[in-house]
Amino acid sequence: MKSTIVTIGDEILIGQILDTNSQYISQALNRIGVVVAERTSIGDSAEQILATLDRALDRSDIVVITGGLGPTKDDITKHTLARYFNSELIYNSNEGEFIETLLARRGIPFTELNRGQAFVPECCTVLHNAHGTAPGMWFEKGGKVVISLPGVPFEMKHLNDDTVVPMLSSRFALKSIVHRTMITSGIPESLLAEQIASWEDNLPAELHLAYLPAPNVVRLRLSAYEVDGQSVSRTIDKEFDKLKQIIPQAIVGFENATVEQLVHSWMVENGKTLSVAESCTGGALAAKFTAMAGASAYFNAGVVSYSNEAKRDILGVNMEDIARYGAVSEAVAIQMAEGALRAGGSDYAVSTTGIAGPTGGSAEKPVGTVWFGVATPKGSFAVMKNCGTDRSQIIDRAVAHAIKLLYENL
Amino acid sequence: MKSTIVTIGDEILIGQILDTNSQYISQALNRIGVVVAERTSIGDSAEQILATLDRALDRSDIVVITGGLGPTKDDITKHTLARYFNSELIYNSNEGEFIETLLARRGIPFTELNRGQAFVPECCTVLHNAHGTAPGMWFEKGGKVVISLPGVPFEMKHLNDDTVVPMLSSRFALKSIVHRTMITSGIPESLLAEQIASWEDNLPAELHLAYLPAPNVVRLRLSAYEVDGQSVSRTIDKEFDKLKQIIPQAIVGFENATVEQLVHSWMVENGKTLSVAESCTGGALAAKFTAMAGASAYFNAGVVSYSNEAKRDILGVNMEDIARYGAVSEAVAIQMAEGALRAGGSDYAVSTTGIAGPTGGSAEKPVGTVWFGVATPKGSFAVMKNCGTDRSQIIDRAVAHAIKLLYENL
Numbered sequence: 001m002k003s004t005i006v007t008i009g010d011e012i013l014i015g016q017i018l019d020t021n022s023q024y025i026s027q028a029l030n031r032i033g034v035v036v037a038e039r040t041s042i043g044d045s046a047e048q049i050l051a052t053l054d055r056a057l058d059r060s061d062i063v064v065i066t067g068g069l070g071p072t073k074d075d076i077t078k079h080t081l082a083r084y085f086n087s088e089l090i091y092n093s094n095e096g097e098f099i100e101t102l103l104a105r106r107g108i109p110f111t112e113l114n115r116g117q118a119f120v121p122e123c124c125t126v127l128h129n130a131h132g133t134a135p136g137m138w139f140e141k142g143g144k145v146v147i148s149l150p151g152v153p154f155e156m157k158h159l160n161d162d163t164v165v166p167m168l169s170s171r172f173a174l175k176s177i178v179h180r181t182m183i184t185s186g187i188p189e190s191l192l193a194e195q196i197a198s199w200e201d202n203l204p205a206e207l208h209l210a211y212l213p214a215p216n217v218v219r220l221r222l223s224a225y226e227v228d229g230q231s232v233s234r235t236i237d238k239e240f241d242k243l244k245q246i247i248p249q250a251i252v253g254f255e256n257a258t259v260e261q262l263v264h265s266w267m268v269e270n271g272k273t274l275s276v277a278e279s280c281t282g283g284a285l286a287a288k289f290t291a292m293a294g295a296s297a298y299f300n301a302g303v304v305s306y307s308n309e310a311k312r313d314i315l316g317v318n319m320e321d322i323a324r325y326g327a328v329s330e331a332v333a334i335q336m337a338e339g340a341l342r343a344g345g346s347d348y349a350v351s352t353t354g355i356a357g358p359t360g361g362s363a364e365k366p367v368g369t370v371w372f373g374v375a376t377p378k379g380s381f382a383v384m385k386n387c388g389t390d391r392s393q394i395i396d397r398a399v400a401h402a403i404k405l406l407y408e409n410l
Numbered sequence: 411m412k413s414t415i416v417t418i419g420d421e422i423l424i425g426q427i428l429d430t431n432s433q434y435i436s437q438a439l440n441r442i443g444v445v446v447a448e449r450t451s452i453g454d455s456a457e458q459i460l461a462t463l464d465r466a467l468d469r470s471d472i473v474v475i476t477g478g479l480g481p482t483k484d485d486i487t488k489h490t491l492a493r494y495f496n497s498e499l500i501y502n503s504n505e506g507e508f509i510e511t512l513l514a515r516r517g518i519p520f521t522e523l524n525r526g527q528a529f530v531p532e533c534c535t536v537l538h539n540a541h542g543t544a545p546g547m548w549f550e551k552g553g554k555v556v557i558s559l560p561g562v563p564f565e566m567k568h569l570n571d572d573t574v575v576p577m578l579s580s581r582f583a584l585k586s587i588v589h590r591t592m593i594t595s596g597i598p599e600s601l602l603a604e605q606i607a608s609w610e611d612n613l614p615a616e617l618h619l620a621y622l623p624a625p626n627v628v629r630l631r632l633s634a635y636e637v638d639g640q641s642v643s644r645t646i647d648k649e650f651d652k653l654k655q656i657i658p659q660a661i662v663g664f665e666n667a668t669v670e671q672l673v674h675s676w677m678v679e680n681g682k683t684l685s686v687a688e689s690c691t692g693g694a695l696a697a698k699f700t701a702m703a704g705a706s707a708y709f710n711a712g713v714v715s716y717s718n719e720a721k722r723d724i725l726g727v728n729m730e731d732i733a734r735y736g737a738v739s740e741a742v743a744i745q746m747a748e749g750a751l752r753a754g755g756s757d758y759a760v761s762t763t764g765i766a767g768p769t770g771g772s773a774e775k776p777v778g779t780v781w782f783g784v785a786t787p788k789g790s791f792a793v794m795k796n797c798g799t800d801r802s803q804i805i806d807r808a809v810a811h812a813i814k815l816l817y818e819n820l
Contacts, residue, residue: 282700290692304712
């Protein structure tokens, strides 16, 4: 079963917002065995919506649309869908009452514009949106399905998970899509490809291999579309077993497990605790851990010691060392890690201190220079790495490197 | 001048990665006056690439493609482009030498696969990629341009900014695209639309209004495509002046300024300093500030006090109050903010303590309950807000609310 995802909104085409809805829906459709053949983003233009619908229905069985369902004049998706399906907009009193109650609960009056949101094309099945004022819609035409969802990510997600996914699963007899990923580290992509070339050449025809390189890591993904999921999973297990023989030292994990998830699991399984001290990463390192449910089991404390005084007062860094070696130095990185260990009363700690730029660099310590400190029950050390030239890139890379360093020293 | 952006990669269609390249290129093209008419994501399939190119060139003058230029077998964009433009792949010795040198610097041997990356279609102009092993390519056909860039975001950005944008600007006589945004807060979208209805109805025809609702905020964007930029900017100034008369109290900023950018500017302009103390937001609040260049001018310290002991030891929170009222309470939120003020030696501080879930909730304090503390030169206080039901949503909303609370109390 093939699908097309269409996201509608000028704000997407001008780059004012990042389209995260497409990714979310792609994952959800893949999970239930619906192949996403194409994704398209178009503007709030009736002409474009009509042409895109025609083309999408031409090559796919399911079309999922998000966006353009707001109460204001710039949102035209619903009227255009009514036109496409040659259907009248009629007032749905259930939806109308719900919207009125929802707004009352938030202390917002029910305006004519909100009343307009309860009008839906007569031919559609209404998908009740429990979290907002724009109902979703389900259309059928020639055995194919068009689904329209609000663009607000939170509302879209609930409607997708609670309503669309179950309805699609019962409406179509779906086969399985299987994606399995092995994470490798330490071998550059082209060398890795050479080392596993004969394994790759002998893969069963139903399996497709993809290389996904990222900083420090190459992911190898095996995919199979519209198959018997259980039997293909067993085939993939066997192929991954063979791969383990070829590159045993390079395999660091499976699926989309991030290195922070590996640290998380290790801490929970071993009953150990963690603290972090950050300068250039400014909280982003702590946030990686605390984003994971259950982090409170091991994550004791993070300190964002941006000022030198904070490094001294909270982490106990020696001001003379800061004066002598600079805040971005081996000595300070080690003292920050040890200070985090102490302040957080934890078993492990990792620290970052660097120059995120755009200013603050020098010939000796250019923008991108980052020192990382690691404190473990076995002792402390620090290493330096250049993390790039752009502020957000430096922060991201420094966070990734700090987590990797920690993981290697557990 | 109309364009289509095409991102290629199965990893996009299955949702394994988030497509951020499309947004980046959209912004860049808009800035130089190229209208993005459509964005499309397709798989690593020759058939799909060829069909998409045909269609994209049909309705646009410029097609920008990213992805599929890696050294491994799953990447087929370059071969497919050579086929599309009926051109031989030839070895480019400049690129070959560059790739060899680049890899040598990283201590990676130059393999046959890397050598393959120096082969480019004879008919294209090579766009030298100073940051990776995959050169970009520029094709012309019937007065239209097709550009192929690597999918690695960092490499794509450099090639786009340093090479593609200047080349497009000199190749085409481009008009301007103007987007200007006013940020409002405090009036729900539908009420706002009613209050400004007659202003909206009387906008000059060249201006298009869009409503962009987000938590606590509605952005109003005026856009004009392929116009005289200076004259349209003056028109928009006048229209925004009129709007200021209609909803003076609701306007909180302009353009895409986020509330954290407003706080940032205020701190810098007023020479004040800030610290934060976080529990449930786990570093994400500090990271919002430290992501902005120049934050070190005012951001002193952040404390992620996840454990109760860290709240006591680093922030001086009273353990008896934690026992009596719980860690998620008014008393603790205030003490955390005051502790951050003290530990960071700053003028202002804001704190978060809440239940991010999925576990840890109770009937009295369900998941999503967050207390926010604010400490200012005028004194301290705390407020409570329910931030939702999903961990990442709770963290995001709590961060947004903490920053808004702080901004309102500067």
